Amino acid sequence: MRTIVVLFFLFVTSLYAQKYTLRFDGNKYLSERELFEALNLDKPYLYEFYKNEPQIDEKTLEFSLQILHNFYKTKGFYHAEISYEKKEETLFFSVKEGEALIIKELHIKSPLKIKIPLGLKEGDIFDATKFTQSKKDIKFVYSNYNYCNILLDAKAWVDIEANKAYLFYDIDPDGICYFGKTIITHSNTVDKKIIKSLLYFEEGDLFSLNIITRSYENIYAHEGISKAIIDTQADVNNSVAIVVTITENEKPIRFFSGFGVSSDEGWMATMGVKHRNMFTNLKTASIEARVTEVKQNLKASYDMPMVENSSAGAEMGVTNEIFEGFTENSVYTELYFKQRVLPNSFKESLYFDNIRTYASSDEILFPSGNLFIFSPILEWNYDVRDKLLDPKRGYFINTKIMGSLKSFFSDASYYKFNLSGGYILPLFDETLALKATFGSLEAFEGELPASYRFYAGGMHSNRAYIYRALGPINEQGVPSGSKSLFETTAEYRFGIYGNLRGVLFNDNTFLGDNYTPNYEYGYYSAGAGLRYKTPIGSIAFDMGFDTKNPTQQYAFHFHIGELF
Numbered sequence: 414m415r416t417i418v419v420l421f422f423l424f425v426t427s428l429y430a431q432k433y434t435l436r437f438d439g440n441k442y443l444s445e446r447e448l449f450e451a452l453n454l455d456k457p458y459l460y461e462f463y464k465n466e467p468q469i470d471e472k473t474l475e476f477s478l479q480i481l482h483n484f485y486k487t488k489g490f491y492h493a494e495i496s497y498e499k500k501e502e503t504l505f506f507s508v509k510e511g512e513a514l515i516i517k518e519l520h521i522k523s524p525l526k527i528k529i530p531l532g533l534k535e536g537d538i539f540d541a542t543k544f545t546q547s548k549k550d551i552k553f554v555y556s557n558y559n560y561c562n563i564l565l566d567a568k569a570w571v572d573i574e575a576n577k578a579y580l581f582y583d584i585d586p587d588g589i590c591y592f593g594k595t596i597i598t599h600s601n602t603v604d605k606k607i608i609k610s611l612l613y614f615e616e617g618d619l620f621s622l623n624i625i626t627r628s629y630e631n632i633y634a635h636e637g638i639s640k641a642i643i644d645t646q647a648d649v650n651n652s653v654a655i656v657v658t659i660t661e662n663e664k665p666i667r668f669f670s671g672f673g674v675s676s677d678e679g680w681m682a683t684m685g686v687k688h689r690n691m692f693t694n695l696k697t698a699s700i701e702a703r704v705t706e707v708k709q710n711l712k713a714s715y716d717m718p719m720v721e722n723s724s725a726g727a728e729m730g731v732t733n734e735i736f737e738g739f740t741e742n743s744v745y746t747e748l749y750f751k752q753r754v755l756p757n758s759f760k761e762s763l764y765f766d767n768i769r770t771y772a773s774s775d776e777i778l779f780p781s782g783n784l785f786i787f788s789p790i791l792e793w794n795y796d797v798r799d800k801l802l803d804p805k806r807g808y809f810i811n812t813k814i815m816g817s818l819k820s821f822f823s824d825a826s827y828y829k830f831n832l833s834g835g836y837i838l839p840l841f842d843e844t845l846a847l848k849a850t851f852g853s854l855e856a857f858e859g860e861l862p863a864s865y866r867f868y869a870g871g872m873h874s875n876r877a878y879i880y881r882a883l884g885p886i887n888e889q890g891v892p893s894g895s896k897s898l899f900e901t902t903a904e905y906r907f908g909i910y911g912n913l914r915g916v917l918f919n920d921n922t923f924l925g926d927n928y929t930p931n932y933e934y935g936y937y938s939a940g941a942g943l944r945y946k947t948p949i950g951s952i953a954f955d956m957g958f959d960t961k962n963p964t965q966q967y968a969f970h971f972h973i974g975e976l977f
Contacts (some may be wrong), residue, residue, distance in 0.1 A: 433504035540580035561590035590620035637690035679706030738891035825859030866894030876957030877938030
């Protein structure tokens, strides 16, 4: 009975214990946010203005102090001194970090060169968390070189008095591994053949965790699946059996809406409904409306996954788009067939486009009237980036060609070709990103809509100019568009502090009046930007200026996520 009374007393007093708002002072190597996270406290981001500052209970002060001491030790600061002081309703933790442990020697015995993936090097501060992670990274690197049963002996010796650390890695990769038998568990609404077609590996292929990761991404690209598990079971013969389990979305019908803003299109709003597993086997159907300051679109789409990593579908819609100098209304239909052969993807389409041009300010350059264009389209994509939204390494190539012959079904004979590619190179903690785009348009007979031309300028083009404002202009100062285009972009992405990152960039554009650009005259720009990482993606702000006339020609841009 006495025990119960004591526990009840402690519980009641904890409810009425003094709580303090936390502040840190003297911390240099470790950020305030890292220290809050060590105490399992959530410090609001700048955009989370609606959240209160985290507080700490008076009764947990000594325990929190010990947590901070241990946390500093894991980060290589064994001599850190931490004290606290109460001032009214605020608690100040004063930190003297002291001298850190430095990695004096790092020895690796490995058949593969894995020094960069470790994230550690001689001269760095010894971080126990990074050391633990390095062992996982080594296994991950070897798994992408087809090894699944590596033997790893990793040791770290620390000399606290001399403030030095010595790291040793001994790696025995054993033999090359292969994918074994794939077992797909029962699913109520998705056929096993469809699930298997979403995987990028087959029995007998070389084992790779990267391929498994890509398979996860491909599976989750289908919103009818709410959960997927790809379980690996390696045996002594270096054969990796696979067990795939999926769970369908219990509520396949989803209503969605959203609001946003960008420097290219201004304010925007979307609204729609999607059935993510219509008639089983992950078939999807949706209706979506999207409205921006320059473009309004209503479309309906249907997609049907098929076996052998393929799918077929259709999209129909109505678009009204405002260009400077004219407005265009389009009623279109696209029938397509897709195939995926990692890292390649292919798409063949039939595109029917009924276009009406009106509100023209220049009837010669932008003639009013109706045109019907029927275009077969071929697309090829090759992508080996490590991530699609925030890549750190890898490269990609995108190609698209479309055209038509003038006939009863089409008002023009033409071709339009697009080729783009990018390369992302890690430079220690920074990133160098390069991209080039080439476009060519040629009309042989009949007329093409003015919107089929190439328009440059904007956040996805040359950032010294606003959206579609770069290039030749008519007598009214309206951009006329071009028949060919070549653009290059180089970005140096680097960290500033915490979730804040910076970028320095260079954009160059060449345009032409025929099927190749005029490389003797170009538009050259440079600039800088900021990236702030949030759970919904990086919020980006860029400012670019023309290098020939920086004080007169410049532009600001904002968007979410990296451009490539």
